[in-house]
Amino acid sequence: MSDAIPLETGDFTPLDAIEGALDWWREAGVDCDFSEEATDWLAKPEPEDAVAAPPPPIAVAPPPQSPLQRALEQEDRPVMGGPQTGWPDTLENFREWWMTEASLGEGALDRRLPPRGVAGARLMVLVGQPEQDDAEGLLTGGAGQLLVSLLKAMGVAEHETYLASALPSAMALPDWQELSRARLGEVVRHHIALARPQRLLAVGRGQLALFGIAPEQAQEPLAIECGGTMIPLLSAPELSQIARSPARRARMWQRWLDWTA
Template identity: 30%
Template sequence: MRGIVQNGPADAAESLLSWWALAGVDHAVNELPVNWLRPAVAPARVRPASPGGDAPRVDRPDALPNDLSAFHAWLTTHPSIHEAGWSSQRILPAGAQNAAIMVICDLPDPEDAETGTLLSGNCGALFDAMMAAIGRSRQDIYLSSLSVTRAPGGILHDQDLEILATRMRHHIALAAPQRLLLLGEKTNRALLAADSLERPSGLQSVNHPAGTVPAIASRHPRFLLKHPEAKAQSWRALQYLIEDLPS
């Protein structure tokens, strides 16, 4: 107001507009709304290209060990496996090569971090009961998971599944089981047809670098604990699994 009295309305308006221009405001209205309280987004960091082009992904099949013991060691110590940034604790597969049944789940549960083994706690108790029902135990199966660490929020995204499934096919070839039991929707989607979990109608084939292996999908024990009505369907899947399988 003091400027208007001393210099007149026109001079005051011109002075105000000049001040806003210096502040970077060159128009009063935009076609799109702007959230002025949103923090500024940092510019994306560009990863410098290597002299020989893109570096090979560490989980690529031709970069993986071709011996089961060496593969276990690689899962244990390699700093750049796909899921290395999710958790520092890796829950490793357990069991012997050429087992009658290789069980594959999606990823470790929170209880598994306490025991250092897959399928612990209540899930483990139910899983052990499932194996006992078909005359098996943990001592005579090979137990593994797509991811050796727990993903944030326990969620495996499609891009994760693609990478982990490729590595698991290599893993299956090294373990050389007679049959596969795939636990959970994510595991099934990664390695079998999308609807095989909903309608178990017999063994299907999972391809791997050394050939194929018969497989069946079943609900994960964590699902069965919440939905006991699905146990009958899982029991049918287990019957398919052991059909004509040498004891």
């Protein structure tokens, strides 16, 4: 009969149990960790200062192209307005074409605004695009009210003025260089040729890119060729900039006096 005293399980702490299990395996001759994966024991160790290979570059999708960009890459022809042979040859027909020709702009046709005035005007005022508050027609909002005051001070009556825009409807942040490559400048020159103004006031200097005029030339009195006629051109800042700055108004007034002297 054995003299061994049985031990209760509760006599062992968790740590005693773990150490006992490890001792049992060690006495059984199992004292190493094993893995089923093969190891190349003869391989040369990597240098400690080895630099890890950089991760592969993340592919970035290009920004979506606008319809104008896609058309420019696909075909070498006038994009805005279509073939020039189909452009209207009278001012009356141009206004209808301006409101319905799909290639002249993006968005709904009912957002477009037609030009105002008659051919042969003393002064043609060309803005880049309609203003957001032009509810009753081109330049009928706040910017138009400032323009009326400017024209009155300049001695130009409303019936002596032809009002037009380079774009038929408002566009968020227009890229004038891209629009120039899309032949919008040729459409605008054709419009000016049909309107036959005595002088042209271009309000908003970004649109000068349509005529190939560099920004540093904006302060100079210029002339552009439209339909075989040279039209005197004076550029001005946006009407909103003129309204906010007395200094801009003063410079604008002095340039106008010099231009019309």
